[in-house]
Amino acid sequence: MSCFSVFLTFKIKHFLALVTLLSLALLILNLTSFRRFSSEINAVEFDVQIPTILWWTPFTGENGVLKNCDLGDDFQASCFFTNERKLYQQTKALLFYGSSFNAWELPPRNPKRKRPLWALLHEESPRNTALLQHESALSLFNFSATFSRHSDLPLTLQHLTSLEDLVGHEFLQSWQSKVQFQKKEGLAPVVFIQSDCDTSTDRDSYVRELMKYVKVDSYGSCLQNKMLPESIRDPMSALHSDEFWRFQSKYKFSIAFENGECLDYITEKLWRPLVIGSVPIYYGSPTFQDWLPFKNSTIDVRDYKSPKELAEFILMLDSDEERYNQFLEHKRQSPERFSSELLLHMLAERKWSVGEKLWNNFETKSLVEVFECYVCQRVHENLKEGESVVKLNHYECPPPVSALTKTTLNNSFWFEQWHQGQFEAQLVKELVETGKVVTQDEFYEIVGQRMVAKRKKKK
Template sequence: QNNREIVNEDFIYRLNENEDLPDVEEPVILWWTPFTGLNGVRDCGSVKCYFTEDRRFKTLSNLNAFMFYGSKFDVIDLPLPRNGIAHDWALLHEESPKNVPALSHLEVLELFNLTATFSRKSHFPITLQYLKNKDVLTDMKYFVPLNKKEELLSDLAPIIYVHSDCSTPLERDAYAQELMKYIQVDSYGKCNAIILCYSLSDPMKSMDSAEFLHFISRYKFTLSFENAVCEDYITEKLWRPLIVGSVPIYMGSPSVRICSCILLFSTGLASKQNSAILASDFKSPKELAQYILTLNSNITKYKSHLQHKLGNENEKITNNKLLESIENRKWGIDNDFDKGNFIEHFECYVCKHEHKKIVGDKIEVPSVNTDHYNCSKPISPLSGKENAENWWLDQWYMGRCEARVLKKFIEIGKNDYKYDEFYDELKNMFTNKSC
């Protein structure tokens, strides 16, 4: 028997799917992909909406929008036909394209009216989802003094590399393996590496623990490689070493330079004293290794990357763009019950949007395009070209094919297709090189 929990402002009760739907006066917003697990009225200040995961609400006249969690988006299970005038589609997707490759393509993205992604160009950007506040960047809680780090070099490599995923679109392990030919790297994880101690072996439970942060803070440098290349997809892999005072060697979002996310202090652009080192600035892993070896032997140059820890108080972070982004962010992270999380805030963003439509307010919302979730085709960081042996490249092309089949079906009004029909057409398009 399938029961759902209903949550309103003042009460909680169980709704049995065999019972009648409750009377709802507020605009209804339906999470088509079950995500929050909650059903009920959300108070969004001056307006309220009823959020639910119960698909029986799909047929009600006061249904205004569908919401989708990107990692659970399924091209076979959609509320078609796509009625763009009556119903908005809102996408929340903070993850990389590994989960749903089809979302990297315009044919799927343009189905949505409203977006909340890591992109600064989405309607509700969550670019700083992994950075709690500015204070964690300057705090010395985990910082290991430089003289101690020098002593530790007798037992530790200059660089640490921690990884839990052995297969990524970015092929980061291939780059790391090549780098290790020219400089010592202590590699921890599941992929040809030292196994972490038991208390740190589960990355989902331990990677934000104080024990782990103290562990990596001993190293002078950290390989901070994302699992995919997407504009503004900047995760804890960059922020974590900055927080503990280990200089990140970063590979991932090209926009870290544009949005100054690596530039914690404003003198960096002129003096090249950025708070992180970009692997993309070097022609090869060998050239990068030579630079790190030089930096490792020159304490003055090394300190220039730690201004946010060692500089004068008014000089630690002078990047106004970053400071303003943190200051203006309304939502919190790490279970900030006072501010709430970005999921709740995006729900209210959608709710307010629907109320404006109901009263006839003029709404200017940019159309959704690939800037809202800009993840490029997997390219080898070693050759700068496509690697035919990279399984994720095949997935990217398969995702593009899925996106084009979906668009074709929607355009011809084929709304009740089944799994076999969809993938028979996909196979046909793939064989005919129509993808």
């Protein structure tokens, strides 16, 4: 055998031995983790002082973790959080994520056992979970963390990092700069950047009409007439980048239409223009003005009879530097001067962080962590059944209305979904109360039958 063959044989044996050692190490590590998880479960099972809280709709990816909660207010306690449904019988509270709530996959009813407390987390609008727009379903929950100010843990400001962002000048362009962008780069006074072209506010119909009277640069998939620079063309990676924000800040006005009209449902569509200094042309939450730094920080679409009338106002501001800059008053004032006490109070009381404040500081908590600890606190308070119930104002979304015609979209998919949600919500409540189990197909079959019966009764 040649020296090379001997050397190669030695190397292969050495490599195989190393692989074996690594495999053994991983096995030991997995066994250790399993034993740690098992010991935590056993510890919880025999320690009634540590309640078990189950994510019925798995959300955090944690099979089991013991958390020490400290939310201030002299509250400190521990709870065991898990997504293992096999621990359901010892669970004190169930956590649900709204978008993952399935009416045909409900927790089993045990007549001999008090029903665990239910808590709902949903930062989104209910466009994909229509039943949550109705009180029959909401009343099944004891606590909520939603976009509403009336929620137990309000998430209204989830898209606003801080007050400092509202007054900051990092992205702010002067009036003179914006005028030059219009002249040299051929920019329109108004920008529209959307890729969701079918919304319950009939957004595109309004913007299409507005474009007849004022120049609008439309990027994204909806009513597109311009292409974004290639470096920020991918919305998933670019939407929150500094480059994207600087690009949008060149425009005097930004169309900011929400996907829905739920009370207090306010997203980055409003906050981003306010932060970068592009005046929002806003349509969405009927209560949005309660949260503005100043009442004239935005142009409210509802104040104008038609897109034509709105366009006339935009064109007037486009040529009037003094009046335009009045809409950027928040960039010239300190937060203490803001007119919205609600905005100041909610940010001061917020125990969770978002954006860079969360990413760059390991000591801050996410809204999910604070939600878990809030429920942990309420469990330790030994609430009695019915003592806390989620009400409609925790998630208030009226039937869909067209921004253009200002009438209910009776014949639209969105209205049909909202209407169907009423029947779904009632059926879910019945299933929880009776313990009856149905499949997905059976659930929608029952809902369909009831909707047909209701229509026949009306005739």
